[in-house]
Amino acid sequence: DGPLEERLRTVVGRGFDVTVAPPVALTVLRESSAEGALIDSHVLVLVVHHIAIDGWSMQALARDLVAAYGTRVLGNAPTWEPLPIQYADFAMWQNDLLGSVDERDSLGARQLDFWRETLAGAPEVSDVPTDRRRPAVPSFRGGTVSAELDPRLYSRLEELARDSGTSLFMVLHAALAVLLARLSSTDDVTIGTPVAGRGQSNLDDVIGMFVNTLPLRVTVRTGESFDDVLARVRDTDLAAYAHSDLPFERLVDALGASRATSHNPVFQTVLALEVPRPTSVSLPGLEIDVLPVDFGIAKFDLEFAVTEHDDHATVALTFARDLFDDRTAAAMLERYVRMLSGAATDPSAAVGDIDILSDDERVAVVRAPENAPYRSLPDLFADAASDPEALALVSGSVSVTYGELDRRSNILARNLSDAGAVPGSVVAVAV
DSSP: OOHHHHHHHHHHTTOOOTTTSOSEEEEEEEEEOTTSOEEEEEEEEEEEOTTTOOHHHHHHHHHHHHHHHHHHTTTOOOOOOOOSSOHHHHHHHHHHHHOOTTSTTSHHHHHHHHHHHHHTTOOSSOOOOOSSOOOSSOOOBEEEEEEEEOHHHHHHHHHHHHHHTOOHHHHHHHHHHHHHHHHHTOSEEEEEEEEOOOOSGGGTTOOSOOOEEEEEEEEOOTTSBHHHHHHHHHHHHHHHHTTOOSOHHHHHHHHTOOOOTTSOSSOSEEEEEEOOOOOEEEETTEEEEOOOOOOOBOSSSEEEEEEEOSSOEEEEEEEETTTOOHHHHHHHHHHHHHHHHHHHHOTTSBGGGSOOOOHHHHHHHHOOSTTSOOOOHHHHHHHHTTSTTSEEEEETTEEEEHHHHHHHHHHHHHHHHHTTOOTTOOOOOOO
16 A cells, blocks of 8 residues: 555545435546656546446447547547437336336236246255354455466366356356355355346447346255256356346345345355456557556445456455454455365265365364374263362353263253154254
């Protein structure tokens, strides 16, 4: 961080009053040295509210800016050919296409019925373990950690997608769904993903907010193979894409989903697959580079962005600092990469058996403190119970000795056995 980044954050953080002026702002910053001498370098800051523009539009807007500059330096005014379609045309077309959700035969009503059935009974909030309790009103402060999918792993993931008749995104989605299920001990995982929303080529040069968001809900059972999960993800994703015309905001309103300020409705984790955009432009007498700046903003609890390159991919995890520490986010990203590696190595393996621990974590789990032999919990209790009068538990004014604890546990064991519990049975424990 430096003075320039601080100034950029100030410019970007001003916000807009859309009732007064269009949500677009251009600012030119001129760099200077510490001594105040001017540097032949400028920074153009273009800020646009997300209601007016999406990521695809930035390419068209940047192209227009470059064309306008190139014309102006020659002393001419840019001439623009009117586009055959404007964003207002698209908005009216989409409204006509969907029709009223109150009309049973309309496309909007049919898609709404699909989403009602698909999302019925879905958990309102993800229970992925966090470092802190969720605040009533989020600060939207975020951090980002990154990792690389090396060429060998990237190639195996592409091969898995081809062999399974899926796509790379579906493989990434299946792995993330399994990871979240493993971390939160649930079999019901909903992840959001953005879709471009530009179904026609004549929309490519139109600037506007076309992006829609789809909730992808999938069931994950730890005893099934990754192949099985991937097949279910394929069906889930294809069905969602086929019902992607209904804007997410209208879907949330129609479903009556929670509008609590503490969390995003329907899902709190997002997965996006992206391709890199050009970062430099050459003009007569001018070199333009994109200046990467982390503005420290998190719109969701967790946002996984996978960017494809020629022979590898990078994964950036943006996380909400209200909930997670940097160390926790980095560990979560490492587990995601291990999940992808395990799935690509043996997709027939049970997803509950894919190893997501690091070497250090594995040692900590299976070994006692350094130079001490491994001791199981029953072994430790047996040693402690050699003195049945020794104090085992204290809760307020109540104390329990090891002898009494042993007696109570034996009674509980007999009760469980009488109820049909056998080795391997799942028993709930309230602590």
